[in-house]
Amino acid sequence: MKISLDWLKDFININESAEEIDHLLTMAGLEVEGIEEVETIKGGLKGLVIGEVLECGKHPDADKLSITKVDLGEGEPVQIVCGAPNVAAGQKVVVATVGTILYTPEGESFKIKKGKIRGEVSLGMICAEDEIGLGGSHDGIMVLDTDMANGTPAADYFKVGTDTVLEIGLTPNRVDGASHYGVARDLKVLTGRPLNFPSTEAFKVENNDLTMEVVVEDAEACPRYAGLTISGLTVGESPKWLKDRLNAIGVAPLNNVVDATNYILHSLGQPLHAFDAAKVKGNKIIVKKVAEGTTFVTLDEEERKLSAADLMICNAEEPMCIAGVFGGIDSGVSESTTAIFLESAYFGPDGVRATSQRHGIKTDSSFRFERGTDPNMPVEALKVAALLIQEVAGGTVSSEIVDLYPTPVADFEVAVNYKHINRLIGADIPKERVKEILEGLEMRFLQESEEGFTVAVPPYRVDVQREADIIEEILRIHGFNNVELSENLSASYLAHFPKKDADVLKAKVTQMLAGAGVSEILTNSLTSSTYVKAVQSLKDEENVEILNTLSADLDVMRQSLLFTGLEVIAHNINRQQKDLKLFEFGKVYSKVEGEYVEKNRLSMFVTGAQREETWRGKTEKSAFHDLASLVLRTFQQFNISKYKQETLQDDLFAYGLSYEHKKGTIARLGMVHPKIAKLAGVKQEVFYAEFDWDLLLALQNSNYKFVEIPKFPEVRRDLSLVLNKSTNFSEIEEVAKRTERKLLKKVNVFDVYEGENLGEGKKSYSISFTLQDAQKTLNDKVIDKTMTRLIAAFEKEVGAIIRK
Incomplete structure (x- = not known):
């Protein structure tokens, strides 16, 4: 998950460097896996300057080319050959100087070199917007309306900025950190600074000209459903600041309405969905499950067969969206949309998770819903989103907020004993510090005593429902590195038989x-x-x-x-x-x-x-x-x-x-x-x-026996045995070890031979035997007696013939 530091500053004042924020978040459980500098325009427009075309004439050898003299604010004007049809004297233009590397919108790069075009020297390039990554137009060069001095970096004119983006390896239990506001909540308690929630004072309902009837048939799968309508908006391109924010975290901008809903999702962690109001048949929203096998075409233009367990957002006649997972192709916002119904809901995690897996769809919305979003956020996020959509797309709020929330999700009540805190953490943390941490994490104290307390945990912290979870929260904010090790470390006991791991x-x-x-x-x-x-x-x-x-x-x-x-x-x-x-x-x-x-x-x-x-x-x-x-x-x-x-x-x-x-x-x-x-x-x-x-x-046998390394030498003797082909080495080894248990240490086959001279169905094993006595040096008499006994056993038990 990517978090922009510039974006994060909307919620909390940050004075620390990216590395210091990295350390704070990582030690608190939101592990930062990488830090990246992101430019709003790739390359940062380095090497591009504002120039003025002083002269413009036709190229003697090319009708479509012009030879220009351009003032770059550094002494003599430079000559540039330009192929744009709209170049003319007196224009302020963007010039890529020699040595500049340019990036196209597709990410391709090329370097500006000194050269000749049809025999004329060209010392740079007058740029179109697509050539420097500012857009897709290639109709002609960019002509600027500016009084900036010649030679001014183009980055100053276009206000090119840089942002620092943190890559956070979010663990499954920390969905509360899956937004900029969620990360800011941790920084609030870590730094002691106030948290800023976007103001909704300007939100107001202009009229009730476009109302929607909302019905929730399955309150268990959808405990809360809220929405409103916005009329008179214009779908188009988002403003630069909004596109820059989304691009910084790797989200591709689409249009101003969809971009606004994505912005709120990554800001506040609340998924939203905008329906084209004209496509909501009967002006009715029904949250329900449909018949098994119902076909539905999603935004990726794939037809899917729905399960009777899939929760759907429907209009009066047909499904429009897979709740919490993916929208339908027919009800989404398009360039012709002038009014929307904006949905903000809390869907049950289990249902969203099952539907997402069933259809193999993973989206930013399903990622959050299936882990557990904040049931208290939908209406507030709805107001913030409405204000943002009005800012970037115009329009007026044309209905009251619908908020169906029959059974509010209760806080988790958890009892905690101070002794258990100190025992599990291994340090005596003052009671005042414990209270400061938990209240900073938005937990309310319900009861307090000398022995312990009971706190109400907000429902967005789905991972904090037990005493051990509360203690973990105290420890991660207090700091693992602040728990000192004892001078004398010891174990309570030593296991005689180590447990198998x-x-x-x-x-x-x-x-x-x-x-x-x-x-x-x-x-x-x-x-x-x-x-x-x-x-x-x-x-x-x-x-x-x-x-x-x-x-x-x-x-x-x-x-x-x-x-x-x-x-x-x-x-x-x-x-x-x-x-x-x-x-x-x-x-x-x-x-x-x-x-x-x-x-x-x-x-x-x-x-x-x-x-x-x-x-x-x-x-x-x-x-x-x-x-x-x-x-x-x-x-x-x-x-x-x-x-x-x-x-x-x-x-x-x-x-x-x-x-x-x-x-x-x-x-x-x-x-x-x-x-x-x-x-x-x-x-x-x-x-x-x-x-x-x-x-x-x-x-697995953990009872290893250790013996002293023998002081006396080992002896090797070899035998060549002719055997039936059906006899394998393991049988030879078993006979040998059973015959001589004391002196025989190792049996090894070092050659296998088959040939006509051995006879049909026969093979020959060349086998070595390693003998050793731990108490004394072996003499020839003992060795020969042992080998004779082995030979007799092989002849009797496996029918071996000893080759001389």
Whole structure:
């Protein structure tokens, strides 16, 4: 959200620099994310001066060009070749001198250089309004009516100003700060200066020539609805000051009426809507819900089907506006509008939020309504807006203010104990200071005692409804930096068994994977049902279907992280990025026996080359074991060692493994089946692993054992085993560790061989065994005895033949 300092000064006196305001607001919870200097005209008209055309004659070699002599107030006049048909001697003009950079209304820039045009020297340019960003006209040069001296900067003539704009990262709970007046309210209590609300003394009803009947059929969805009519206005371009204000905060000006409503929204935080009174059929406004499936064309010219839950602003015959969200194309203000009905309302946040999400419409109005606007603001904002519209568009107020507010929204009453304030803040804040802060925040004290008090919180502070919220308000205004730390810091207890922290473990795994060159991705939880229909291992009936789908390709919640990850891979491959290592933390969704189930998953993808090719050697394609090593390193982060490895049978994979525990499957990994990869447009090999993150957290073992580093050397012995192809390394490792529990420290396969000389259906593993005794040096007798026992176990349990 952008806040203009010049605009802010309308509400409170500011002496501080932008940096000091930044510090004040950030420490009070309205975090300033950036400060920007904004010019009312891009470039600030630097290098442009007022000049006087002294001579003007035809160019000898071009009928449409003129050669002029222009006095720029600096000695000799300069020669400028000009193509404008209206240039003439005696004119005061705007001249861009050599070296000036000009900006067009579209934001394009070009530099004025010394040059020759058809053989004649030209030392500058006499400008049209579109060439310097002042408008769109290019009919001829600008001719000024001024007595300013030649050489006067054009910025002085056009009153070019600069504004400082703060970019505030507004948190969802602080909608009260979503306006200049809201930010000024915080500065009021932070600086102790008075707050200025726009005066409405000049507001008056001229006549009742144009009245509207207003009916609210759903007071729960619309607790307050106010409005008035203004007749005899002229829709046109807004004055410069109004356009400058809106441009500074990134709002494009449209016309004086719409600009005025936008101005009030960003000034006071109250959304308004102007209806062309001539299009309000029956001179009747009805706030109601319409029939399911009713079609309605919004201002963006898109036809939408309404829900029976959508609150609409209707006339006597048809809907005109989606309440609090978006206007209709047929009832808006146009150049032919001469009278308007101006709406100012308070709509229930829940209804606006649901409608906004249902139709995928996000507007400045819905942003505020769905978070909770001030129910006490509509009428005051209406008066301020009426005065502004009369100022910029003329007209008279031609009806009394309609204000339907049957059940006023009450203040929040909150009881607070002084002991709790001091306990939660960690400092003894004087009672007088507490009262000063809360009253500065417009909270009224209802009851006071030695132990505590009760305050009435205005309803625009939707985030302050509990005792803890009041204490937070006291702390943010008092200042976090004003709470001193104790000289002696201590903890009340030390946990013997540290609590598992899912966020800490997630950060630990993320750091490990990032260190291994794996990039994190974040994909959409919505996906296409066509993926599930193409595989047997995922069940179509378990899809969580989206009722109000925005796209046929996003009609279900994902049951696996595989397909959205494959889409990311396809996107990168299409942009020549084929070597990828990716991971994602995400949720998967299913519907089992009518119950919705949400589970946490961790996925990993490896595809393409292992690394970039360099002068030191060629690269190799990524393989299954590149992914398997990441899986095992993840297990190490959780100190998980007890699991069983099994061959994976799943049509998502061409081949793979699963790691099983008695509590369930910890992880599955393998090569994605080519037909599955092609569904997402991926034609190269992809290796994929998916972890049950919830099970990983449950199995995490924080009981680490620390032992002294052995003083005695380890010994390595190698064996070459001929085995059946169906025998995998995990079986060899399990037999070895079961046979020798004391001395065997590590088992590793360092070569695999298959060939005709081994026999059909056979393969050879070259395996190393690391032996070590922590108490003494191993001798040959003990080593040979251990290896003999291992050989016998391999021959007996897995049918191994020992190659000599």
